[in-house]
Structures are given as C-alpha cells and as structure tokens.
Amino acid sequence: MAQSYKQKQVVRYYMCDRTNKLTLSMLVNVLLEISGQQSALLNRGEDFVRAMGLSWIIIHYDFEISRLPKAEETVEIETIATEYNKLFTYRDFYVRDKNNEVIITVKTTFALMDLEKRKMARLPEIVIEPYQAEFSKRIRRNVKAQPVEKESASQKVFDVSYFDIDSNNHVNNSRYINWALESLDEAFLSNHTIKKGVISFEKEVKENETVTSYSNTYEEEELITTHHLSANGMTNCTATFVWDRNKKEG
Incomplete structure (x- = not known):
C-alpha cells in the first residue's frame, strides 16, 4: 500500500497575495517541500537521486480548489505517491483545514531528469521502491x-x-x-x-x-x-x- 505522509503548515503572510490568500506559486512550493520531507524520511532525498546523476522534475499539475487558505491559517497537507511506470510517477496532495475538510486537491506527474543529458531518464526501481506505489504499464493522459x-x-x-x-x-x-x-x-x-x-x-x-x-x-x-x-x-x-x-x- 502506498506510503502516506502528513504535515501541518502555517500559512504565513509572505506566502499570500494582497487579499491575504495563499498564492498558487507558494502553494506549489509548500507541496514540493512536503514531498521532499517524505523522500528524506524514506532515505530517497535529493542527495540520493543526485548521486545517481538525476533530479526530480514536474511535468504536470491538476488543481481542484474549493478555497485557498488565508494568512496565519493552519492546514494539514497529505501526500501519496500513488502509481508509477517506466517514465513517470504520480503523486497526489490533499490540503485540509482545521475541520479536516479537503479544501485543495492537487494531482501531479513527476519524472526524473538526467542532469548531464538534460533529458528524462527511466525510473530506477531502487528510487521508487520505498514509496510502495503501484506499478502500472499505462501512461496517464493528463488533461491538456x-x-x-x-x-x-x-x-x-x-x-x-x-x-x-x-x-x-x-x-x-x-x-x-x-x-x-x-x-x-x-x-x-x-x-x-x-x-x-x-x-x-x-x-x-x-x-x-x-x-x-x-x-x-x-x-x-x-x-x-x-x-x-x-x-x-x-x-x-x-x-x-x-x-x-x-x-x-x-
């Protein structure tokens, strides 16, 4: 079963726009920080993949937002690496408010880049295994x-x-x-x-x-x-x- 990771996050004023709502770009930064924390706990952090001459890149985001959290609001962020194939891995994020209601869902597509060739690389099993994501031969067709x-x-x-x-x-x-x-x-x-x-x-x-x-x-x-x-x-x-x-x- 895929590993889930959760983390509390306080939305700071510097993360917000003039309406005191979290900006989309800051949301993305926070989500990637949370996924990085999970990877580090699984001993698959940035240093691990860089030692293989690789680095994670984002291919696609798909957002569903019922509302954006406001400055000084505390939310809980959950992330799960759900599925992978030979080229891509798919990671979901859920942002919940103090009432445990999901206010944001983000589905992402990640890939690994060969840092020397500047091209996508196949996903090594040794990188993916600790997340316990499901392997599938299919490549998802993301919404264009x-x-x-x-x-x-x-x-x-x-x-x-x-x-x-x-x-x-x-x-x-x-x-x-x-x-x-x-x-x-x-x-x-x-x-x-x-x-x-x-x-x-x-x-x-x-x-x-x-x-x-x-x-x-x-x-x-x-x-x-x-x-x-x-x-x-x-x-x-x-x-x-x-x-x-x-x-x-x-």
Missing part, C-alpha cells in the same frame, strides 16, 4: 491546457534572471506560474480566485532567455483563462484556469 489565440491575447515579457534559476540549473516551476498569471491585469487578479486548473511544462527555460507570457480570457458557462509561455519560439509551458469571482466581505 486549452490553446491560446495569440492574435487576441494579452501578453507580457519577462527576462530570466539569476534568481529565477534553481538547483537543477533551470527556472523553478513556481516562476512559470507567476509569469502565466502576471499577464492578467491587477483588477482581474484582485477580484477572482482560481477554483481549478491544469499546468503542463513542456521545455525548460534557461538563464538569460526572454519569456513571453500570452493569455486569453473567456466567459461562457465558466470564467476561463488560457496561458502560453514561450522563449526562442519554443513552447515552454501551457495552462488553463477556471475562476470564481470573490465574494464581497461584510
């Missing part, structure tokens, strides 16, 4: 982001700087999330909250590159934004988010 119509899209340009680069020598995936969302205007971001979304990472962005963030906004049955990040003519990241309008307090 909707396409962006660049001709009508809002866009913003970002220069990749030294502090955007993580220990894998590429842009940290939380930066992609901020770049995608920052193509939306302040009024939209202040008055809306993400309730679900998907993010796919296609190609790594490197230092000194210039990233263009495109986004479209649609409102039919739901309010939707679609996002496309590109550098040097390549697709680096795609995303789609579904939004709720914030309720006025008081």
